[in-house]
Amino acid sequence: MPRCSRCRQPPTASPAMRRSLRSLGFVIAAAFRADPWRAAVMCALAPTSGLVTASSALWLKLLADAVTDRRSRVALLAAVALGAATGLTSVLRLMSGKLVFRLQQQIGLLLERQLVELAASLPGLEHHERPEYLDRLEHLRAERSTLGQALGAVVSSCSVTIQALATAALLASVHPVLLLLPVLGLPSLLTTAKSAAIIDGAKHATAPQTRLTSHYLAVATTTGPAKELRLFGLGEEVLRRHRALAETTMRARVRARLASVAWMAGGSLTFIAAYVGAIAFVVWRATLGLATPGDVLLTLQQAGQVNSNILGIAAMVGRLQGVLLVAGHFLWFVDHAKSTAPSGARLAPPSRLNQGIRLEHVSFRYPGTERDILQDVNLFLPAGTVVAFVGENGAGKSTLIKLLCGFYPPTQGRIAVDGVDLADLDVEQWRDGLSGAFQDFCKFEFIAAETVGVGDLSGIDDPVRIGAAAQQTGASGVIDALPDGLATQLGRTFQGVDLSQGQWQKLALARSRMLARPLLYLLDEPTASLDAGSEYELFSQINRSARQAAAQGAITLLVSHRLSTVRDADLIVVLHHGQVVEVGSHVDLMNIPRLYAELFTLQSRAYQ
Numbered sequence: 379m380p381r382c383s384r385c386r387q388p389p390t391a392s393p394a395m396r397r398s399l400r401s402l403g404f405v406i407a408a409a410f411r412a413d414p415w416r417a418a419v420m421c422a423l424a425p426t427s428g429l430v431t432a433s434s435a436l437w438l439k440l441l442a443d444a445v446t447d448r449r450s451r452v453a454l455l456a457a458v459a460l461g462a463a464t465g466l467t468s469v470l471r472l473m474s475g476k477l478v479f480r481l482q483q484q485i486g487l488l489l490e491r492q493l494v495e496l497a498a499s500l501p502g503l504e505h506h507e508r509p510e511y512l513d514r515l516e517h518l519r520a521e522r523s524t525l526g527q528a529l530g531a532v533v534s535s536c537s538v539t540i541q542a543l544a545t546a547a548l549l550a551s552v553h554p555v556l557l558l559l560p561v562l563g564l565p566s567l568l569t570t571a572k573s574a575a576i577i578d579g580a581k582h583a584t585a586p587q588t589r590l591t592s593h594y595l596a597v598a599t600t601t602g603p604a605k606e607l608r609l610f611g612l613g614e615e616v617l618r619r620h621r622a623l624a625e626t627t628m629r630a631r632v633r634a635r636l637a638s639v640a641w642m643a644g645g646s647l648t649f650i651a652a653y654v655g656a657i658a659f660v661v662w663r664a665t666l667g668l669a670t671p672g673d674v675l676l677t678l679q680q681a682g683q684v685n686s687n688i689l690g691i692a693a694m695v696g697r698l699q700g701v702l703l704v705a706g707h708f709l710w711f712v713d714h715a716k717s718t719a720p721s722g723a724r725l726a727p728p729s730r731l732n733q734g735i736r737l738e739h740v741s742f743r744y745p746g747t748e749r750d751i752l753q754d755v756n757l758f759l760p761a762g763t764v765v766a767f768v769g770e771n772g773a774g775k776s777t778l779i780k781l782l783c784g785f786y787p788p789t790q791g792r793i794a795v796d797g798v799d800l801a802d803l804d805v806e807q808w809r810d811g812l813s814g815a816f817q818d819f820c821k822f823e824f825i826a827a828e829t830v831g832v833g834d835l836s837g838i839d840d841p842v843r844i845g846a847a848a849q850q851t852g853a854s855g856v857i858d859a860l861p862d863g864l865a866t867q868l869g870r871t872f873q874g875v876d877l878s879q880g881q882w883q884k885l886a887l888a889r890s891r892m893l894a895r896p897l898l899y900l901l902d903e904p905t906a907s908l909d910a911g912s913e914y915e916l917f918s919q920i921n922r923s924a925r926q927a928a929a930q931g932a933i934t935l936l937v938s939h940r941l942s943t944v945r946d947a948d949l950i951v952v953l954h955h956g957q958v959v960e961v962g963s964h965v966d967l968m969n970i971p972r973l974y975a976e977l978f979t980l981q982s983r984a985y986q
Contacts, residue, residue, distance in 0.1 A: 823869025833892030
């Protein structure tokens, strides 16, 4: 009789089971990638250790029965075997302990490197705006050592399981009814898994509070906020908020811990009753002459061992469950990186711009927000020009810079580079042709040569190129004043020389000049921390360099609040509330009594 199509379908694993199996495969594979030799030895020791430990009970039974029957030779052999098994168990445990410690370090380092690679491989900045990403990252940071224990947890689980099976076989040799003892201990495994899930859930649920607690700690202990913390008397308030958050987090985790203990205790009650019953049963049989003294001794020893095995398996299952849950968070990062990676072949960007960059009906809002920062922007940036973005705070200038760098895709519309959609270009190759300095520039606390040289890694060891970049941006004076010049360690973190905000910005600008001929040179408020003389010299140099690069179609893009610094730009783009409201040269815009002319006039009066 034919079966229905539904009946012919094989059973499929649940999503939770598939995730657990994937996490298990991931942590085992990570161990063999980190240290194949130690991982293989660990796997070999697991069954050996379990069988040797379980065999001690068998030798003990034979010894007791041989002594009772006065079989001296058998008793001697059993005693020697028992001693050997005990000694070998100690040796195997010592070896496993040393191997596990070293392997955990190797796995931890491997997975930390992989996590850094995953974070660095993400093409944009969107993940930094996602609370889910940040919460999982905080959870991984707090539990990163757990991933290093992965193979140890798997191997220990296998060893204890083998030992439990051998124990069950020994108990069955006394009487089959004793097999109920391990079976009645199985509820402990289920309750332990539930316990681990409760604890991990609490850690994940409190990750946002943990991140905020860490932020308050950083505010209270780092140099940057120290002045304002004292000026405004914020120390007590920061401490109060830190304490309140920490206590809230602790209470939530303590409640989870108590709930997990309750689950584990409930699972243990069934086994305790079974353990007492098993001992009474074998003693009763011995009084009837149906069991030997060795059987009684074996049962006493192995019944207790079953308890240890069940608790050991439960502990290992809980530990393994915790490892797999943390591995699941790690795999979320793997999947997120894959989902955000560009699909299909990408086009190579042009080596020079022939037409320019066109923004067509571009709108953008940051992830998780409801307001458009840019609204229906249509703009053409001609090749070989100097373009300035001006406007009030929040107008969308810096956001436009981020879109041009490919840090975010537009929410609507497209950006075309010589007619080709930027989304179709290889983003890494596109950025190879970009350089610049951002308003929130990074203070790389390296030696001075590297702090500048990272602007182009091919020249990081070339003092001539580094010196030329510093000369172009006025940073050579900063470097010359350092005690060891380019070899000076910068930043207080590593007991180096600390710099003023303006000096750090000059080094950031020098870094931007390491790439000799960028296709797109971006400067977002490049002179916010510079004095007027340095600002004038910098913009003069930028204009000279931009004219030289114009032959390759390169575009120089400036963002500035100081309108006097951008008056020589070929094109000035005025933004207001996320929209382009004016485009033209300085002369053209001053002839139109609108926003640019008004702002320029107001700033000019302020300097009179």
